[in-house]
């Protein structure tokens with residue numbers, strides 16, 4: 001039976017460490033602040049944004065949400081971002097994705113000051129991360145997965161990591177981080193056009209799944225002893241539960257647990273770690289802005 005990798009518990013430890021660092025900054029007169037821009041009223045996005053700002057406040061940081069109407073124009077959204085870019089009390093800016101179709105999300109992400117881009121989605125940060133420059137903000141989900149592997153003593157050197165999915169937000173930065181000196185993994189990325197997915201996933205020493213499809217990975221598709229990281233966040237109807245739904249990942253947890261060495265649950269795995277790394281990036285942004293003012 002697989003060991004559970006508990007993202008909630010790792011997050012609790014990391015957030016306690018960070019609360020201490022926030023207190024130290026506050027003693028210097030700096031309160032780290034995150035502003036989240038939410039366009040429209042998608043219930044899942046509203047829930048994620050609320051948990052991000054709540055996590056900020058629990059650490060003694062400022063968490064602010066700017067909720068803009070679904071039909072906001074590109075110019076109005078840019079003006080809001082300009083204002084946050086210029087506000088010295090705002091250290092981190094996050095524009096919640098996905099955006100409505102009429103808004104060009106790449107141009108929007110490029111409009112954020114790269115020094116406040118705590119998501120790490122601005123091309124400058126993506127490029128810095130790609131070349132291994134420590135000044136980059138690392139996207140929160142990849143950073144959270146690396147931190148989990150490190151803290152759970154999962155070796156990566158020379159191991160075959162198979163990543164299912166090719167997203168800009170998770171898979172591409174994660175592949176580049178895992179193959180870099182340090183982690184030293186051998187990395188394969190598969191995606192919707194990869195024939196015979198199982199022939200790849202069965203080779204994985206570490207299998208990372210970031211697609212958004214319930215039960216994509218079943219027990220027959222993994223090698224005994226594999227470490228499985230499930231990035232999926234899928235809602236399934238559950239009329240008996242308080243919210244009317246429950247969260248599941250992309251992996252058939254019960255089946256794959258029979259053969260895996262370790263596995264991250266959903267909820268309580270990668271999700272909380274993503275939020276923890278967002279807090280870490282906001283703290284880093286606040287520290288760097290303090291340093292910039294002293295030089």
Ligand SMILES: Nc1nc(=O)c2c([nH]1)NC[C@@H]1CN(c3ccc(C(=O)N[C@@H](CCC(=O)O)C(=O)O)cc3)C=[N+]21
Nearest residue numbers: 048094095096097098119233247267268269271272274
């Ligand atoms: N600019 C931007 N940055 C993001 O980082 C970003 C985004 N847009 N858009 C959407 C995705 C999704 N995402 C999640 C983070 C944590 C949980 C999380 O903590 N989930 C809980 C369960 C949540 C529940 O039960 O409702 C868990 O896995 O334990 C979920 C989803 C960040 N995203």
